[in-house]
Amino acid sequence: MIKLLKFENIYGIKKLNNISLINEDTIIYSPNGVMKSSFADGLETISNNENPKDIFNDIDGVYEIEYNDGVVNKVITDASPDKKMNLFVFRGEDLSKEIFLNPELANIVISSELKEQYEDKLSLINDKMDRIKEIVTLNILEGKLGAKTSETKYHNFMLQFGGKSLLERINNFLSRSHSKIKEDIREIKYENIFNIKTEQILTEADFAEQAKKYNELKEKKLNEIIFNNEFGISQLQDSHTNLIKNNYYKAGHKLLINDVQLDEQGVDTLIKNTIESVYESEEMLTIFNKVKSTLDKNADTRKLREELSKNSWLLEKLSNSQQFKIDFIFTKLDSFLGEMLSIRDEMEIIMKDISAIFEDAKKYVSTWDEVIKKYNLRFVNKYYEIKIKDKPNAVIGLEQPQFINVFKGTNDEISEEEFNRFSSGEKRAIYILYFLFEVERRKQLGEKFIIVADDIVDSFDYKNKYSMIEYLGELSSDSQIQIIILTHNFDFYRSCRHSFGSKLKSQLFAFLNQNGEVDLFDISSTDYESFNLIEKWKDEDDPLSLIALIPFLRNIIELKDGKNDPDYLKLTDYLHYNLTTGTIDLSNLSAIYGGFSIKCTSINNNTYFDVLLDEVKKMNSSISEIDLKSKTVLGIFIRVASDYYLLNEYRRLNNRCNPIIPPNSRWSNKLKNLVYPQLSARGKEIIDKSIVVAPPFAHVNSFMYEPLIDVGTETLFDVANELILNIY
Template sequence: MKNLDVSLYNCFGIAKLSHKFCFERSKVNLIYAPNGTMKTSFAKTFDLISKKDPKNLPLDRVYRARETKFKILVDESEINPDNIFVINSDDENFDGSDKISAFLASKELKKTYDDIYKNLNTEKNNFVKKLKAISKSTDCEKEILNTFVEISEDSFFEILLKLKDTLKDDFRKFNFKYNDVFDSKGKVLSFLEKNKETLNLYISSYKDVISKSNFFKENSGNIFGTYQANEILKSISDNSFFNAGHTFVLGDNTIVNDSGILKDLVSSEIDKILKDKDLKNAFDKVDKIISSNVELRAFHNVIQKDNLLLLDLENYQDFKKEVWISFLSQIKIDTELLVNLYEEKKLELEKIISEAKKESLLWTEIINTFNSRFFVPFKVSLINKEDVILKKQTANLAFLYTDRGDDPVEQDRSSLLSVLSKGEQRAYFILQFLFELESRKANADVNLLILDDISDSFDYKNKFAIIEYIKDINLLDNFRTIILTHNFDFYRTLASRFNLHRNVVYMAVKNEEKEITLKSGNDLRDVFSSLIKNFEKPIYFISLIAFVRNLVQYSDPKGCDDFTNLTNCLHLKKESLTITSNEVFNIFSNKLFYLKGKTIDFGEEKIIDLIFKYSDSIAGSENINEIFIENKIVLAIATRLKAEYFIISKIKEKGITLELDEVWNQTRYLCDQYKINYPTCSSLYILDKVNLMTPENIHINAFMYEPLIDMSVKHLVDLYVDISKICNPFDIRGLYT
């Protein structure tokens, strides 16, 4: 990827952007874009292109009738959407943990594992087909897991292994469809739980009938009932028991020596039970409730065929297990064959899993690097390493939260995010993107990364962690990166750390039509060095005043004449009218070694005249360079001076004398005085804007003029024009005569 041609029309907040990014000299292109310019719209456009959803494409969300166009070309060919990856640390829905399985140390290990499970799964699928034919269950495997699983690690094979010894040759058969009684929605269970009293009445009636029978009995909670009797009849149906000389002696001393006689006796007793009036009434009550529920129609049919199943359903979960053991017993040989195959392969699988745990070096390194680089109150670990490798499961990340030296507390994702600050949350989301990045390293194609304000809300320690990650990416051959940021300090730091060429460092400018232009921002990497080197140009010279004034302030905190004189260049006082440019330059020369022995051509010109001369020139220019910070500094200084002139002249009209020598923030003080004396004046609106837009702009601050850089030069021009209008006539020297 040498060149990336981007053409966007009406894509979210971007009306038009046409730009060619060059990656021949650098794998990174850097864009400084003040909030509201283009960052989110640019990143969102690329993100939607990457997702390839025809129903969710870039557009103008407000004016939907506007035609949207977008074309992204890589070396004159359309970009592959799969090769676009947008990193936005505000995206709380992104989860990169599913990508961890993509970077394995040994593909051979996984192939061996897959081959074993392929064989096991083939046999399992054949087995499940037979089980389904018996049970009529819609999902045998899932139902068995839900019924018998004791720990989350239990697999279908492990459960069959545990059940193997419970299977019988002689077992009770069930002729109903499994889901007619054990439905997936739990309607039958819900019915049983809601109607316990009615069901208990039926069970009580049954036990009462049994107690009166000459044949059936209940003793210590154990019932010899219809099922047990039928099992006996099956075993003696061929009369071989009696032919061998054996007999049955019943409880009333009746002797039975023929299977036919016993069968008639049992049938007679069962008939008595089913015709019992109390039992029948109890069943009718149950039946009435079931039949009134359409969702229980299948269950109703089962109970109609065999009323006594209600007895089994008293213990629903136990009965469910009994039913499955019955089904499995019907294919006992098949079950044993599958279990034996699994036992044979289990030892081999355990060896592979043991090896798999050793193969987590790469993601362990990713997590350890994250833990060491980011200053956050939690540590990350990966729990299910072998499952991620071998079963393609999503990584299960554990988060240990620590605070004030107490023992770490494990938190899940939602709990952790609820207690983290915004910056700490962003660190968590950055981790998710790291997994995605790692998975893309194996991609032979070149990936285009769009980093959208990823340092926002981070403190300085964590901003440097982000920079280290970007440096790591920059070392890779198959990544090209476009970084967007509104943080000017982060922008300057990146440009410096990466030694980026001026052709790949941009500042975004948006006109009134929302058309975006990316202009070279190379000089802004070292603002003050640029100002000093261009001191011979009046606009740069004026811009140095605030910088040198602060140097004097820091080097001589007790105050001195140099500080006072430079302050008089920024605030309007009587002395401001007489200071020459040479006097200012002499102060510069004493503080800046580079200027020793240098001269300027405009030294005799009064500094205040120089300021207004060039501010008028900038304001009157048709093509103002949006990027040049010196234009903004000059406009800000001139605007404040004119605002102070306007206020002082108006206060003077009221005959009020202002003592300004001991005032710290002169512009603010003057505005307050004006509000007191002219509380309803329409000019207050303009003066408030002066206070809002100019103070920070002409002082060094922690972000190196960031407030001024963020501000459009057009806004400053408009403000300067507005303040100039209310200062008409402008007679600054007449103010002190």
């Protein structure tokens, strides 16, 4: 985790004062243009082992950070050689920039670190393959590097070695067995012998048969002249070469062949004259000329004919044209063979590294499932949900994970045209998925890490904003994670404070002072909340209005007399379902209503929960999206009914016993923590949905109900009706 001691001249931040206030999980409210992006960018640059600077004045940044990852405790400064920190920055503005650049919404779950590792290895592989291409192009194909024709020729050249990829074809090529050709082939061009036209002829049975006859006849005649089958011309050539290498002739020795003593030059002459006499024999010339005539078809085949005319020995080699081709290629590349084999070995090592990266990526498949499930459960999309396409083939860099949008309840993929009809908020919600995956991936590593969230929900609608706040609140309970939240949205700031509770160690404001420096202020003990009462509800004298006024009245009493006031505590009981809620009714609030001049003659003797339930049942889904009163009552019902559901589940699981929760504590939160782990999957889904549309912190301050305007009535009704079905 990090503790900042100094932060100066970094991307526009002249100096960050009172920096020690940033402690553990922290939220900083700051107007735009003060420090958020500069602060996030600076930390990210440092964590990447680089030095940030003041880009406006070209001044080197000065900083001092205490960093503890659970193993190493070190102080990082601008002079430190090792500045790396396990930290990642998640920005709202980055997402909004990219949203329309990637209509397929692909690749968002690929870990940037694994992808970078793969791309680094792939770059090394490409460098090696480029060197192979250079050697082959210049020495076999005799082409020009970078030329389009050369690229095409190289591609076709490699295709003959088989394989699904160029890398596999290169490996097959370098693994082919071969022998070095003894004859001089320096002036013979590969393409004169092996091209599309000539290979059609070389593979014909008649040509191969004639070449075979030619070779057999040559061997027979060579051996007839001065040798026999046990020791022929080939054996003499091999022996002669070895004797030269071992200085046999230089020592004054000679060979006795057919009673004739021959020195080195004499043996050379014997071999040369013997071969020439054989090749010029009538039988040999007959076969040779017959073969040559078959090559007089077009310009490409005539090139081979010309080579045969100059090098008659070629014909015998072509009796096995495919092996001769391989021998020809590697003889041409003889001086590069060591380098090429070394490249092959290096590529094999790199490929093992890449395979290891693939294996790491495959381990995250189960994480993808959990993230998708969590996303689809917690984050609201009215029309579509997210699924992974071709999940088994999602391998880093080759087939990247592709996320598709399907209509809810179906597997029907949404077309690009259909998707473009959705609102920008609905589209942006999909990028939450990247954040969830990156967090879960890092959690799996079991290491401590820091999240810097820079205006991450600025473009989200309220539904998904609340879901993200709830998720961040859960992360703050993890001792392995430190969260630093930066925002210019005061509503989001306030919501995080209520959601995190005591887990949020630092609640700060950041403003520029007269010197252009950034001052941090601790406002954790100061009430910055404000609200406006809905005046007309006071005179409507109906249960709906009376219920909707409860949170507003509680706020006023809290401001006037504090949280320990009996009326405050009494009103709190109406915003939760605790151990006394089942027996109270609205008449218990008559004195409070009267104290605020609120008409309340419509109160009956039914219990409060029954009245609340009746009011919800009387509503219909056609109420206006801006009907704050009805939506407020729906929100209260969802909160109270979810408490009711949790309380009944607790009793069912604990022999009808009641939970022991200290008075004046966060009832809903404590109750949820007691019961949630034991709920069925369906039960967890119900509670999660309830939190999304009517989060518990919305009842701490009444004007937090304003966001309910942004929550669709259909969503509120769906959740309310689901609760009704499951509590009766």
